[in-house]
Amino acid sequence: MSVHEGVPAFPAATILGYPRIGPRRELKRAVESFWAGRSTAPELSAVAGDLRERTRTNLAGLGLGTDDASIPSDFTFYDQVLSVAAHLGAIPERFAHLRGPDGALDLAGLFTVARGEGDRAPLEMTKWFDSNYHYLVPEIGPDTEFRLVETPSVEAFATALADGVVTRPVIVGPVTFLLLAKPSESAPEGFSPLSRLDDLLVAYAEWLRAFAEAGATWVQLDEPALVSDTWAEPSAQVSAAVGRAYQALSVDLARPDRPALFVATPYGPLGERFADLAATGVEAIGLDLVRGEAPAIDDAVRTALAGRTVVAGVVDGHNIWRTDLDAATASVAALRAALGGDVDVAVSTSTSLFHVPHTTSDEPDLPQRLLSWLAFADEKVGEVLALAAGPDAAGEAFARSREVAADRAGAPGVVVPEVRSRAAGLTEADFHRSAYDARVAAQDAVLDLPPLPTTTIGSFPQTSELRVARASLRKGEITAEQYAEAMRAEIAHVIELQEKLGLDVLVHGEPERNDMVQYFAENLDGFAVTQNGWVQSYGSRCTRPSILWGDVSRPAPITVDWSRHAASLTSHPVKGMLTGPVTILAWSFVRDDQPLADTANQVALALRDEIADLEAAGIGVVQVDEPALRELLPLRRAAQSAYLDWSVASFRLATAGAADATQIHTHLCYSEFGEVIGAIDGLDADVTSIEAARSKMEILPDINSSGFARGIGPGVYDIHSPRVPSTAEITDLLTAALASVGERKLWVNPDCGLKTRGYPETVASLENLVAATRSVRERLGAPVQG
Numbered sequence: 001m002s003v004h005e006g007v008p009a010f011p012a013a014t015i016l017g018y019p020r021i022g023p024r025r026e027l028k029r030a031v032e033s034f035w036a037g038r039s040t041a042p043e044l045s046a047v048a049g050d051l052r053e054r055t056r057t058n059l060a061g062l063g064l065g066t067d068d069a070s071i072p073s074d075f076t077f078y079d080q081v082l083s084v085a086a087h088l089g090a091i092p093e094r095f096a097h098l099r100g101p102d103g104a105l106d107l108a109g110l111f112t113v114a115r116g117e118g119d120r121a122p123l124e125m126t127k128w129f130d131s132n133y134h135y136l137v138p139e140i141g142p143d144t145e146f147r148l149v150e151t152p153s154v155e156a157f158a159t160a161l162a163d164g165v166v167t168r169p170v171i172v173g174p175v176t177f178l179l180l181a182k183p184s185e186s187a188p189e190g191f192s193p194l195s196r197l198d199d200l201l202v203a204y205a206e207w208l209r210a211f212a213e214a215g216a217t218w219v220q221l222d223e224p225a226l227v228s229d230t231w232a233e234p235s236a237q238v239s240a241a242v243g244r245a246y247q248a249l250s251v252d253l254a255r256p257d258r259p260a261l262f263v264a265t266p267y268g269p270l271g272e273r274f275a276d277l278a279a280t281g282v283e284a285i286g287l288d289l290v291r292g293e294a295p296a297i298d299d300a301v302r303t304a305l306a307g308r309t310v311v312a313g314v315v316d317g318h319n320i321w322r323t324d325l326d327a328a329t330a331s332v333a334a335l336r337a338a339l340g341g342d343v344d345v346a347v348s349t350s351t352s353l354f355h356v357p358h359t360t361s362d363e364p365d366l367p368q369r370l371l372s373w374l375a376f377a378d379e380k381v382g383e384v385l386a387l388a389a390g391p392d393a394a395g396e397a398f399a400r401s402r403e404v405a406a407d408r409a410g411a412p413g414v415v416v417p418e419v420r421s422r423a424a425g426l427t428e429a430d431f432h433r434s435a436y437d438a439r440v441a442a443q444d445a446v447l448d449l450p451p452l453p454t455t456t457i458g459s460f461p462q463t464s465e466l467r468v469a470r471a472s473l474r475k476g477e478i479t480a481e482q483y484a485e486a487m488r489a490e491i492a493h494v495i496e497l498q499e500k501l502g503l504d505v506l507v508h509g510e511p512e513r514n515d516m517v518q519y520f521a522e523n524l525d526g527f528a529v530t531q532n533g534w535v536q537s538y539g540s541r542c543t544r545p546s547i548l549w550g551d552v553s554r555p556a557p558i559t560v561d562w563s564r565h566a567a568s569l570t571s572h573p574v575k576g577m578l579t580g581p582v583t584i585l586a587w588s589f590v591r592d593d594q595p596l597a598d599t600a601n602q603v604a605l606a607l608r609d610e611i612a613d614l615e616a617a618g619i620g621v622v623q624v625d626e627p628a629l630r631e632l633l634p635l636r637r638a639a640q641s642a643y644l645d646w647s648v649a650s651f652r653l654a655t656a657g658a659a660d661a662t663q664i665h666t667h668l669c670y671s672e673f674g675e676v677i678g679a680i681d682g683l684d685a686d687v688t689s690i691e692a693a694r695s696k697m698e699i700l701p702d703i704n705s706s707g708f709a710r711g712i713g714p715g716v717y718d719i720h721s722p723r724v725p726s727t728a729e730i731t732d733l734l735t736a737a738l739a740s741v742g743e744r745k746l747w748v749n750p751d752c753g754l755k756t757r758g759y760p761e762t763v764a765s766l767e768n769l770v771a772a773t774r775s776v777r778e779r780l781g782a783p784v785q786g
């Protein structure tokens, strides 16, 4: 009997996943209330259960089937990668005390692993593929035990089933889990977590059996790692791992001991890994057809796939423009033709929808015309259903899609001739500053800084008073002037604090910013912002990505008054604070009708004007943050250099108008930067601050070997945890950094902004940072200033 006989049909239309925070951030509020001790674990679980129930009712109401596994079940309290680690007991030794007798973590334990406790560092957090979502990095060693120790995903499935809905559980697949992991602290040099695949598969098999016993017909295993060719492990090794993993889970573990398996591969073209998967017994394979071409399909693949399903991800799960349904239909038809008549083709989103907000119907302030161009998660469900039904049955949806495309192309603001002609007139000279030596001389003459200058990354704690003031302004409860006065008072407080702490280059603290991208979007033409368009960035933290829909320009200075006010309160240099073009693009929903490079240059020109206005206001140091530079790096090596060319160029365009005496800083965080160190050098910033404390300065050898010659501030204080680093600890980090990059280049700063921290730990940490710097300066024989 073929392994595929008796397999339940894959649904004709589905989505790869759905936002889990709730339309009004219900999960964020419930989780934070639990953390604050205002609610109990059962109360938090009840909120989560309600949310899951609302989600499946909503998806069923939108038209997804309740009996065919079209509704994904992908809930997690914090992060989907952490959830796998928790299910399988793969928790670092330093958290062993949190595990119950059965090896499971309770909710409080799960959050402790995510957030750390005392000297026990949390799991490292880093970006999830090329998105603004951040996952927790599993730590795997030769002795990590893999065993199914808890089953909340199975219980969630069973609850939905009891409610009459056959959902499709979604879990991160074993190859991706191990490729995303890092070696545990005790692992020997050169250890690869992927070497533990066989042991991990035993636990995945147990998990699949548990789903089968609970009645699951299909389970989705997400394997986004397969679309990337940038792993340390050679391609042949990844290919072999795919073969072994899915042979074990689909053939060695035969049905009915397991549900049918759907392996989804979002975020890029699957390429040669498609044939690897086809050679196993998985019942369905998902392709991201938004980000790339369909893979090569030869006779062998066609034959191997007979009786199975390929799921065409043609509705963009990562952006919010309405789908061109005709183009998507053509792409599905081409895939169908390539696969031949024996292979079923279903329609889906390209990625989970957790990258987009819940629904456009909750945005009363967005202009109707713009709103009509958009599809958030719920509207995308309608699109997959329309595509599955086809242009005859869903004629109205197809007609609407054509109207939208035409309307967008001709709408005022989409093309602004003045913006286009300025960009067209750019010359090579617009991308270059003077030689670094000349700049250093000019800057030394005006900025009287000690060796190892101290500074912070920009934001100071966003207190609830600041957020409430902004909410009150929005509701009309206070006037714009009252709001501005409250912000000026906060800036005065932050300046006074920094002077007291003895920092050298001060910041205004960014109290006026709801978010470092949204704030600029609110002040630039060509953008719109949402009211309720929240998207999870990590854990309980959310953002409202702005919508970059038209040509970008700056109607008026944005940050100048705040920076001028701060500078008026101190004799120290105050650093102006801007967000760079690549980060503004990466953390917004960006128009899809022109190359990103062109859009980035429009944003860069607006920032260039802002820097000129800051200089005119007497600001001699300006930081242009690019934390997302690494985020948009293509997942395939062949595409990376073109990306780095345009992204670096846009930063240079933004900053190259600055005078020699203006010190340009940049800041990078939330990623591993080793492999793009050359591009960071290419930014040509005078000073670069970079996250380093969490990884214990692992970046320093890369900086050294790249010949990076300008100022560098490797972070000496991990701002992701309330833990206060001791003076001795910071002194050690500074000593290591000094030995590596030298006194002339070294700056002292935290890893990132302080907006998510509270004041008590911020003050204590910065006191220690300044004390450590002074002790190192003394050792160098430098005068102690500040």
Ligand SMILES: CN1c2c(nc(N)[nH]c2=O)NC[C@@H]1CNc1ccc(C(=O)N[C@@H](CCC(=O)N[C@@H](CCC(=O)N[C@@H](CCC(=O)O)C(=O)O)C(=O)O)C(=O)O)cc1
Pocket (backbone or CB within 6 Å): 132, 462, 464, 466, 467, 468, 470, 471, 513, 514, 515, 516, 517, 518, 537, 538, 540, 541, 542, 543, 544, 587, 627, 670, 756
């Ligand atoms: C630095 N990072 C950022 C990323 N992406 C961004 N877009 N911005 C970033 O800063 N990516 C990588 C990293 C890590 N990611 C994040 C993401 C989000 C946060 C964060 O702190 N988010 C806040 C929300 C920020 C915000 O928009 N605040 C608004 C609205 C605040 C609010 O909730 N108001 C209440 C009323 C007031 C109250 O009672 O408190 C309401 O509306 O109900 C504002 O300040 O006006 C979050 O809370 O999740 C950090 C790092």
Ligand SMILES: N[C@@H](CCS)C(=O)O
Pocket (backbone or CB within 6 Å): 457, 458, 459, 460, 516, 577, 625, 627, 667, 669, 752, 753, 754, 755
């Ligand atoms: N200037 C920003 C950078 C965060 S990546 C801040 O300090 O919050």
Ligand SMILES: [Zn+2]
Pocket (backbone or CB within 6 Å): 457, 627, 667, 668, 669, 670, 751, 752, 753
């Ligand atoms: Zn940062």
